Amino acid sequence: MSRVYNFGAGPSTLPESVLKKARDELLEWHATGISVMEMGHHSKEFASIAEKVEADLRELLVVPPGYQVLFLPGGGTGQFAAVPLNLGRDNPKFAYLHTGQWSGKAIVEAKRYGEVQVAASTEQQGFTSIPPRADWQFDSDVAYFHYTANETISGVEFQNPPEVGDIPLVADMSSNICSRPIDVSQFGVIYAGAQKNLGPAGIAIVIVRDDLMGHAHPFTPSIFDYKLQANAHSIVNTPPIYSWYMLGLELEWLKEQGGVVAIEKQNIRKAEKIYAVIDNSAFYLNKVDAAVRSRMNIPFHLADDNLEQAFLTKAKENGLVNLAGYRTIGGLRASIYNAMSEEGVDKLVAFMREFERTQG
Ligand SMILES: Cc1ncc(COP(=O)(O)O)c(C=O)c1O
Missing domain, CATH: 3.90.1150.10 (Aspartate Aminotransferase, domain 1)
Structure with a gap:
């Protein structure tokens, strides 16, 4: 066997020690006689895995009280819809920064559920910059302000979150979550597919402020309803338990790195x-x-x-x-x-x- 250096954008390289641990536990997890892949999602064994994953993520990102941490199917793209579905019922007007291809896709999806105000766009310049804050234009009464913390395709990354006052700030951190410290209290919602910085594909992390839950459109699919998922510990349906477990191994590795x-x-x-x-x-x-x-x-x-x-x-x-x-x-x-x-x-x-x- 010879492993190479994989510079893929996602799914992407995993730490070798994580893969080896998964290999060692593949046939039998912790003297249970079964693999994680074979576990019931309501079993106490899986509950112990899920609790540890959440505790480790909360510790790594210093998630303050007043936020739920959800583990959901549907990747980052699922969240392009889940955000307006959960936050836009009472005020279907949203502001988006268009700084690359991924924020562009988030905008297209949000337009299905309300009016999207594009506060600024760098499309004409080929997505090579972030326009100065003074040039952004959007109403002060939008339901939320969305930006893509790292544009995976064009390689543009915010060094600090945008300043938007009291408007709930929503960040797509699919390609830079856990790569640098953040102050979670500045955000209304943070979401990220796991398959770049945190594990294999199949699971997305959503960190959502308590007051932003419980106002979803009535037609929101249950699996994307933040409140329903929070009440069900992210197990409204059979979740991708193996991806969830692998995410846990990668978080343990990240803790070992400091x-x-x-x-x-x-x-x-x-x-x-x-x-x-x-x-x-x-x-x-x-x-x-x-x-x-x-x-x-x-x-x-x-x-x-x-x-x-x-x-x-x-x-x-x-x-x-x-x-x-x-x-x-x-x-x-x-x-x-x-x-x-x-x-x-x-x-x-x-x-x-x-x-x-x-x-x-
Ligand atoms: C910044 C960003 N957002 C969203 C997505 C879409 O994620 P998914 O494929 O998990 O739906 C990607 C995928 O590469 C991404 O890089």
Whole structure:
């Protein structure tokens, strides 16, 4: 067996120790005689797994009292609908920042349920910046303000949450949750699919402030109703229990690394190493404003795009895979979530330098 360095944007690399622990527990979990995959979702064994996952997530993100933590099916896309369904019944008017392809998809979905005010959009500039706060335009009586904390495709990341006063702030953190500390009390809702920073696909995390629950549209599907799910400990139906368990293993791993404060330092170092190669060369290009460059997803181009295929082929020969850009955008992209080791980044950096030396 030889594992390679996987720079895929999601599903993405998992820590090897997490995979090994899952392997060791695959046939039998904690002397129960059965695998987690075979457990009843209402069993006391699964309840103990779920309780630990929630406690670890609360600890890692320092979730204050007054917030529910939900584990839901449907990924980030499910939440594009769940947010307006839960928050928009009494006031179907929402503000969205359009800073990339994912916020664009969230906007399209929200339009099914109410009036969407696009406070600002960088679509015309190719999603390479975040417009200054003074230029955003939206009514002060919207039900919530939505933004995408990290745009996975174009590589634009907010370094701080937007200031929107008392309006409930909703953040899609699918591609940067737990990669840096956050102050949860600034948010009304935080959601994230697990498959980038926190485990395999199949489960989404929703952190929701208590007062924002209990006002869902009557036609909200039960599995997306925050209040119903909170009352049922996120088990309104049979949940993806194995993904939930794997998420737990990854949270344990993150705690062993020193938590989000320690991982943030590593994430800063890893991203700086790759941006340094790009910035110190005319061979590689990244067009994102330096102040809002993502630490998680680094899209880049070659000055000569004809060399891109050769880059991908040679990278693969060197054990560096999934470096192609988003399928509809092209170019190249290195996704370096929490679980990508610094060693993997060092190998990529060395490869990029060597490729430039030989092909540039
Ligand atoms: C920022 C962001 N939001 C939402 C999604 C959609 O997530 P899912 O595929 O879990 O529905 C993605 C997927 O890559 C994403 O990167």
